Amino acid sequence: MTAASGELLVIRDLVVERPGVRLLDSVALSIGKGETLSLVGESGCGKSLSALAILGLLPEGVRHARGEILFEDEDLARASPRRLRQIRGKSIGLVMQDPMSSLDPVLQIGAQMEEAIRTHLPLSARQARGRALELLDLAGVPEPLRRYGQYPHQLSGGLRQRVSIATAISCTPRLLIADEPTTALDVTTQVQVLDLLDRLRRELSMALLLITHDLSIVARRADKVCVMYAGRVVERAGVDDFFAHPRHPYSKGLLHSSLGAGTPLHHRFDRLPEITGSIASAAGQSGCPFAPRCDQAEAACGKTLSWPGTTDSRDHFSACLHPNPEESA
Amino acid sequence: MNTLLEIEDLHVAYGLGSKRRSVLDGVSLTVDEGETVGVIGESGCGKSTLAKTIVGLAKIGGGSVCYRGTDVRTLSGPSLKEYGRRVQMVFQNSLASLNPRKTVFQTLETPLIVHGERDRRSRRRRIEDIADRVGLPNAMLQRRPHELSGGQRQRVGIGRALILNPQLVICDEPVSALDVSIQAQILNLLSDLRREQGLSYLFISHDLGVVRFIADRIFVIFAGRIIETADYQDLWRDPRHPYTRLLLAASLGESTPDRPGSPPPPSTGCRFRHRCPFAFGLCAEETPVLRDIGGGHRTACHLG
Numbered sequence: 001m002t003a004a005s006g007e008l009l010v011i012r013d014l015v016v017e018r019p020g021v022r023l024l025d026s027v028a029l030s031i032g033k034g035e036t037l038s039l040v041g042e043s044g045c046g047k048s049l050s051a052l053a054i055l056g057l058l059p060e061g062v063r064h065a066r067g068e069i070l071f072e073d074e075d076l077a078r079a080s081p082r083r084l085r086q087i088r089g090k091s092i093g094l095v096m097q098d099p100m101s102s103l104d105p106v107l108q109i110g111a112q113m114e115e116a117i118r119t120h121l122p123l124s125a126r127q128a129r130g131r132a133l134e135l136l137d138l139a140g141v142p143e144p145l146r147r148y149g150q151y152p153h154q155l156s157g158g159l160r161q162r163v164s165i166a167t168a169i170s171c172t173p174r175l176l177i178a179d180e181p182t183t184a185l186d187v188t189t190q191v192q193v194l195d196l197l198d199r200l201r202r203e204l205s206m207a208l209l210l211i212t213h214d215l216s217i218v219a220r221r222a223d224k225v226c227v228m229y230a231g232r233v234v235e236r237a238g239v240d241d242f243f244a245h246p247r248h249p250y251s252k253g254l255l256h257s258s259l260g261a262g263t264p265l266h267h268r269f270d271r272l273p274e275i276t277g278s279i280a281s282a283a284g285q286s287g288c289p290f291a292p293r294c295d296q297a298e299a300a301c302g303k304t305l306s307w308p309g310t311t312d313s314r315d316h317f318s319a320c321l322h323p324n325p326e327e328s329a
Numbered sequence: 330m331n332t333l334l335e336i337e338d339l340h341v342a343y344g345l346g347s348k349r350r351s352v353l354d355g356v357s358l359t360v361d362e363g364e365t366v367g368v369i370g371e372s373g374c375g376k377s378t379l380a381k382t383i384v385g386l387a388k389i390g391g392g393s394v395c396y397r398g399t400d401v402r403t404l405s406g407p408s409l410k411e412y413g414r415r416v417q418m419v420f421q422n423s424l425a426s427l428n429p430r431k432t433v434f435q436t437l438e439t440p441l442i443v444h445g446e447r448d449r450r451s452r453r454r455r456i457e458d459i460a461d462r463v464g465l466p467n468a469m470l471q472r473r474p475h476e477l478s479g480g481q482r483q484r485v486g487i488g489r490a491l492i493l494n495p496q497l498v499i500c501d502e503p504v505s506a507l508d509v510s511i512q513a514q515i516l517n518l519l520s521d522l523r524r525e526q527g528l529s530y531l532f533i534s535h536d537l538g539v540v541r542f543i544a545d546r547i548f549v550i551f552a553g554r555i556i557e558t559a560d561y562q563d564l565w566r567d568p569r570h571p572y573t574r575l576l577l578a579a580s581l582g583e584s585t586p587d588r589p590g591s592p593p594p595p596s597t598g599c600r601f602r603h604r605c606p607f608a609f610g611l612c613a614e615e616t617p618v619l620r621d622i623g624g625g626h627r628t629a630c631h632l633g
Contacts, residue, residue, distance in 0.1 A: 042508035043479070157372070186371040186535060187579040195584050213509060220582045257513040271517045272542060275510035 008033045008175055008207045009054070014067035014077075016053055023049055023062065025232045031175065031224075036201065036208040038222035038239070040215065040254070046231040047211045051177045053077075054209075055092060056084035071175070090120040093168035093206075095197075097180035099160035103152040109136075110148035113167050120171045131170065139166035140196055158189035165196065172204050179211045194221055215258045219243055227251045230289035237316040247318035250275070250290045288321070296322060333397060333497055333529050334360040334383065334416075340391035341378055351596070352378045354553040355392070360497060365523065365530040367544030367561070369537055369576065375553040376533045380501045383531070384418050385409075396497075414444055417490035421502035423482035427474040433460070433485050434470040440493050455492060462525075463488040463518060480511035484518070491522060497529045504539060516543055537580045541565055546625075549573050551601050552594040555619060559626035569628040571605045599631070607632055 009031045016024040024046050031037045039047045052058055054069055056076060069076040071092070076084065088094070096102040104112050113132040117123060123131060129148075136144035139162045152160055161181060168176060178197060182190035198221060201208045210222060218225055218239065225242045227235040227250065235248040246252045253275040277293040288294070291301040301321055309319035341353040352375045360366045370376045381387035383394055385401070394401045396412060404412050420426035427436055437456045446452050460470060463484045474482055483503060490498050500519070504512040520543060522528060534540045540547055540561075547564045549557040549572065557570040568574045578585050594600035599617050602608040611631050619627040 042510060187537075188371060188575055188585065191579045191582065191585055194582075215509070216582045254509060257510050271520070272513040274513040274517055276514075 006032045010070040012068045015065040017065050018062050023231050029226045031207045034205045036222045037224045038218040039211045039226050041228035045228040051179055055088050090171040091174050093173035093176045095165050095168045095178040095181045098184050099164045108149050116167050117170045135166040157185050161193050175207045177209045234319045241314050241316050248320050249294045249296050331362045332359050333362050335395040338392035342390050360529050363527050365544050367540035367547040368533045369540050370550035374550045380499045414493045415495050416497045417495040418499040419486050419490045419503045423486045429474050432471050459488045459492045479507050499531045501533045557628045563626045569633050570630045572601050
């Protein structure tokens with residue numbers, strides 16, 4: 001993977017650790033301008049941590065050990081805290097899962113939006129207010145003027161998420177990171193929020209890093225997919241290719257056990273396909289982290305020190321010892 | 330087949346005076362022996378209140394809840410305790426519903442003590458047996474909830490519900506807090522237990538995609554009223570109510586014409602009309618009632 005023109009964000013060989021525990025191991029991915037990349041995996045696999053690493057927001061005691069995070073050819077892993085503060089909220093926006101905890105409960109909607117806007121843009125209070133109202137409207141919040149003076153608890157979950165999206169796009173970022181933006185919402189609201197993100201991405205020509213555990217969202221919204229397991233990227237592909245020919249056993253397991261509405265109904269009286277076991281810590285493990293749960297695992301999978309992967313002709317990466325050709329469809 | 334649970338015209342309201350809000354507005358449903366009934370709806374529609382009312386955690390405002398023909402409000406003392414043994418509940422948030430200071434063993438032991446199992450060895454045997462059935466290794470029994478994964482905690486919650494050999498288990502969003510691969514494990518576990526023990530479930534979820542895998546019949550609730558009910562296949566293939574169609578489209582990830590921040594559901598007429606693309610004059614004037622459209626498929630829509 002090279003930082004070819006058109007790539008907005010390129011992560012290479014990223015390693016993040018806590019003393020004694022490797023949390024992210026050799027993570028590599030890239031997002032092109034205006035593209036949607038979906039980062040998929042189960043809780044604890046390192047999706048959110050990857051997002052925090054990009055923003056330089058690693059929790060206390062967790063450090064960046066190795067690797068580059070190139071955003072517009074600037075290495076964020078080596079950027080100063082001051083520089084990172086300039087980038088966060090301006091060039092890279094963040095939408096979090098739970099808008100109730102990411103919005104300040106004691107500030108009116110308008111006040112917290114203005115704060116974000118005026119941190120980065122040289123606007124007067126009056127101009128910032130105008131901008132905030134404009135953004136609320138853009139994010140599909142009905143009656144922006146009324147909502148402006150309200151507090152987060154007075155809004156429904158869907159509206160709150162629209163407000164945090166409006167805030168995140170206030171400086172027209174080139175990359176928007178959305179970490180499980182719809183997980184806390186009702187199904188009907190989920191679709192609306194995803195539609196909104198999609199529309200804003202097109203209108204503002206932003207790239208979108210969409211973190212989710214829901215494969216049905218990926219299928220409809222993403223250009224590229226990156227599947228993570230136990231802190232590593234196990235599969236990376238274009239979205240159509242991924243769904244047509246998943247290569248890694250873990251991805252296949254996820255696709256099969258997903259209860260998305262697209263799954264045929266005749267499964268009902270059978271047992272649902274499941275991935276047995278649970279995510280074990282990848283700490284100190286030399287081989288493939290998925291080997292203990294994998295039904296194709298061989299002795300070699302647990303031993304291999306270096307952790308190989310293959311990229312096929314369609315630039316479809318799979319970190320599995322088994323080359324696993326087309327038969328998987 | 331024998332009817333286990335019969336809910337008739339149930340009304341529940343929270344709050345007092347002018348703040349009083351109706352949560353369930355004339356809900357009727359039945360659960361037969363060995364049957365799994367699914368209930369779906371959005372947050373705030375009253376589905377969790379329905380669960381709480383059945384197990385006695387919320388007060389019945391009107392109508393009745395009957396278990397094997399007996400109105401649960403007439404139960405007291407030993408008969409109420411017996412009802413508590415027969416009807417158990419599995420909660421959504423396993424971390425919040427388990428006592429953080431108790432080990433798994435203690436959590437599973439409590440119901441046995443409450444229900445008079447005096448013999449310590451017999452309690453241990455039953456605990457080990459249930460742990461085995463819900464797929465918890467014996468080594469887990471001495472752990473506390475924070476030392477378990479989400480899937481394991483939910484297994485403890487299921488074990489606690491099943492240890493007294495109940496007949497009806499109310500599952501309130503039992504898998505929605507879990508990862509995809511773990512959801513399938515837990516749903517398989519629930520199906521296995523149903524087959525082995527002839528259990529009935531009332532399975533509550535916001536996710537039609539999950540409910541249709543486990544339920545025989547499905548009820549759709551909107552704003553405290555049942556707006557459609559059918560066999561799981563009919564509901565999936567031929568949803569009639571505009572709201573059910575909206576839910577279905579949404580769970581398929583399709584874009585829907587639904588409006589954000591719509592006004593709250595009106596209390597008279599069809600409660601869905603502000604969000605309904607097909608609403609017309611009659612919808613505001615007359616409350617649609619559930620009508621049979623054949624084969625037990627019922628829908629509450631003037632256009633149904």
